Amino acid sequence: MPALEADATFGFDPYAIADARLSPAARAALARLQQTLDRDVRPLLADAWESATMPDAVLDALVPLELMQPEGVDAVEAGSSMFSGFRNYVLARTDVSVATLYNAQSGLFRTAVALGGSPAQAADLDPGIRSFALRGAFALTEPAHGSDIAGGLATTARRTGDGWVLDGRKKWIGGAAASDVLVVFARDVDDDAVKAFLMPTDAAGVRLEQVTGKVSLRPMQNALITLDAVTVPEASRLQRVNGWRDVARILRAMRSDVAWIAAGLQAGALDAAVRYTREREQFDRPIGGFQLVQEKLARMLGNTVASLALVVQLSARQDAGEYADENSALAKMQTARLARETASLGREVLGGNGILLEHDAARFFADAEAVYSYEGTHEINALIVGRALTGASAFL
CATH class of the missing domain: 1.10.540.10 (Acyl-CoA dehydrogenase/oxidase, N-terminal domain)
Incomplete structure (x- = not known):
């Protein structure tokens, strides 16, 4: 019986979900x-x-x-x-x-x-x-505020004549050190509304420190940013961000990106596992012929295909003009949860070699933990979905 083969671009896609979705x-x-x-x-x-x-x-x-x-x-x-x-x-x-x-x-x-x-x-x-002539980073999360950033955002912006003065700290800002500008979200001290500013990374009063000691996304550089009386002109304020509702509109459009990344992570973990099981021999035969190994691979494929189907349909709805918080939250929550299982199974299939970088599975295993938490934790996304199901908000 011929083996199921991966598409060169999209990986294992037995139901041809990727077909006819793109020109x-x-x-x-x-x-x-x-x-x-x-x-x-x-x-x-x-x-x-x-x-x-x-x-x-x-x-x-x-x-x-x-x-x-x-x-x-x-x-x-x-x-x-x-x-x-x-x-x-x-x-x-x-x-x-x-x-x-x-x-x-x-x-x-x-x-x-x-x-x-x-x-x-x-x-x-x-x-x-x-x-990429202008490189930028998105600076919303703070050292003390992640899931509660909507109400807890502590970075301040104070209007002074034709400009603004910003003070505060941001953390986990990906790519900040290599960026020309930061999109900094701050709370206006006069009206308490959240606003956004384009701030040069070399502006006076901006200090960037690399977040070290990570066990996930190690090559990705994240920064802790301190803003000490940084002056920004009014012309650098993003004019259509005048409250948290506008920030939420931006986040709503981006949450599907993370769900797609969670799906792609699973495709990579599956690639690594299948490749290894076809090559690795134990007891004088390839381990891909063992029943317990095949069961794990089948679960990985099921998770990957289900995640791909989910994000494809989510994007189809968004491209039709339907942006719903609960839809993107459900996709992120589910694909990230499945990514944890898929990456764990992939590492498991490789046995002890699963912790070696040369076989790829270790990277996906560790990175699944970061994807599970960033841009909306499992719990926060579950509450968004639960609110849509019941009509009652469980947020504090």
């Missing part, structure tokens, strides 16, 4: 991405993990692909949730830190400017964002 040009762009990842990025990953550094060569390889507006791809499709989702899926299938690095620019930063900035601001900045 031939978009599929070709993603195929070029996968080829670039296999040739130029994957060989760097074990050393990047070991040293907890992100090689410049990663973006050097990805930026020329112009993945936010690939040549030959219709602008509407290139900007769709479906295309950006599959882009994240392919990136995460190779490595979650790489996907997070690219999505920090293409998802977090670009979406904040597109939805939070005035039309003039968005039009002026987007070409530089697409080309």
Whole structure:
């Protein structure tokens, strides 16, 4: 009996979920991405993990692909949730830190400017964002406020003449050290409303420190940022962020990105497990022929296919104009939960070798823990879904 084979770009997809979801040009762009990842990025990953550094060569390889507006791809499709989702899926299938690095620019930063900035601001900045000529980071989370950031955001903004003075701290800000500007969310001391500001990373009063000691997403650089009386002109305030409702609108549009990354993570873990079980022999035969191994692989495939089906349908609804907090929360909650199980099974299938970077499974196993918690914990997303089901809010 012939073995089920992985698609070169999308991995194991027995129900052909990826088929007909993208134009031939978009599929070709993603195929070029996968080829670039296999040739130029994957060989760097074990050393990047070991040293907890992100090689410049990663973006050097990805930026020329112009993945936010690939040549030959219709602008509407290139900007769709479906295309950006599959882009994240392919990136995460190779490595979650790489996907997070690219999505920090293409998802977090670009979406904040597109939805939070005035039309003039968005039009002026987007070409530089697409080309990476202007690199940015999304600075919302704080050392003492993550899940409770809506009410607990403590960074302040005080109006002074034609500008603002910002004070506070931000933490876990991905890609900040390599960015030109930060999108900083702060609470206006006069009206208590949350506003957003484009702040140069080299502005007086900005101090960045690397978050060290991580056991997940090791190559991805996260920063602790201290803002000490940083002056920002009114022209650098994102004009369409005038309260938490506007921040929530931005977050709603981005939560699907993480669900796609969680699905892609599972595809990568499955790739690594299947590859290993076809090559590794014990008791004079490949371990892929053992019943207990096959059961684990089957569960991994089931989780991966279910996650892919979920995020594809979520993006289809979003591209039809339906953005619902509970839909994106459900997708993030479920795919991240399944990612934990899938990555754990993958590491388990490899036995002791599952903790070695050379076999890839260890990276996915560790990174699943970060994906489970970032951009909305399991519990917070569950409460969003529960509120939609019951009509009663359980938030404090």
